[in-house]
Amino acid sequence: MARTALVTGGSRGIGAAISKALKAEGYNVAATYAGNDEAASKFTKETGIKTYKWNVADYDESAAGIAKVEEEVGPIDVVVANAGITRDAPFHKMTPDQWKDVIDTNLTGVFNTVHPVWPGMRERGFGRIVVISSINGQKGQFAQVNYAATKAGDLGIIKSLAQEGAGKGITANAVCPGYIATEMVMAVPEKVRESIIGQIPAGRLGEPEEIARCVAFLASDDSGFINGSTISANGAQFFV
Numbered sequence: 001m002a003r004t005a006l007v008t009g010g011s012r013g014i015g016a017a018i019s020k021a022l023k024a025e026g027y028n029v030a031a032t033y034a035g036n037d038e039a040a041s042k043f044t045k046e047t048g049i050k051t052y053k054w055n056v057a058d059y060d061e062s063a064a065g066i067a068k069v070e071e072e073v074g075p076i077d078v079v080v081a082n083a084g085i086t087r088d089a090p091f092h093k094m095t096p097d098q099w100k101d102v103i104d105t106n107l108t109g110v111f112n113t114v115h116p117v118w119p120g121m122r123e124r125g126f127g128r129i130v131v132i133s134s135i136n137g138q139k140g141q142f143a144q145v146n147y148a149a150t151k152a153g154d155l156g157i158i159k160s161l162a163q164e165g166a167g168k169g170i171t172a173n174a175v176c177p178g179y180i181a182t183e184m185v186m187a188v189p190e191k192v193r194e195s196i197i198g199q200i201p202a203g204r205l206g207e208p209e210e211i212a213r214c215v216a217f218l219a220s221d222d223s224g225f226i227n228g229s230t231i232s233a234n235g236a237q238f239f240v
């Protein structure tokens, strides 16, 4: 029977490419989105992938949404915690709200997404958790104290979950994308973006499909011995 995959933030950007790649691999895919109804319904129309609206920063909403997905699509075997936001500002200008919004969505959002599916994965003896971190969680980034903290936090989450899940057939891994051609990166001022591209030895931004390929690999049944690892896909911009 086909496995079921949940992709948070799965109707746009990197998440949309992940949803499509997993569908192409034969998974039943459910994609969540936070607010953009129009983009989500267009995505469903184009791909046939079901979308569900909830705020990953809210535990109760996440748990209720996940219960609905499991009822309508099936027990979740693969979770891709991808939903994320930026609220960039130099630290001296960063507001407590900019800090809190990013922590709540990007970091607590991972807890809220994985925690409700974890008991079912333990019971069934199979699970794949893939968290979308970032190059900026590995190296830090000017104007991203909040975002870099969450993306570094993701790496602590997967390394800990890996140890807890390994005996139960569950793996937890991260993908650290570099700068990818999505709306998030396009929102960076053009001059800054050009200077970033200048720091990428590949000489270009990455494509969302190049991240989706990493996720599909980590999600597969035969990736069971890869656990607590990080795949960096950044065009040689940074090595850990």
Ligand code: CAA
Residues within 6 Å of the ligand: 086, 088, 089, 090, 093, 133, 134, 135, 136, 141, 142, 143, 144, 147, 177, 178, 179, 180, 184, 185, 188, 189, 192
């Ligand atoms: N390194 C060093 N200095 C930088 C810098 C950088 N990366 N980016 C901006 N600065 C400097 C500017 O040159 C400018 O310096 P001067 O004042 O000496 O001219 C100063 O910072 C800008 O200061 P401001 O007070 O005017 O800044 P601002 O309040 O207008 O904020 C900004 C501007 C938010 C920092 C904007 O430049 C920006 O968005 N920078 C990009 C940050 C970034 O790379 N974010 C990543 C987004 S993509 C992503 O997050 C996806 C992923 O996972 C990779």
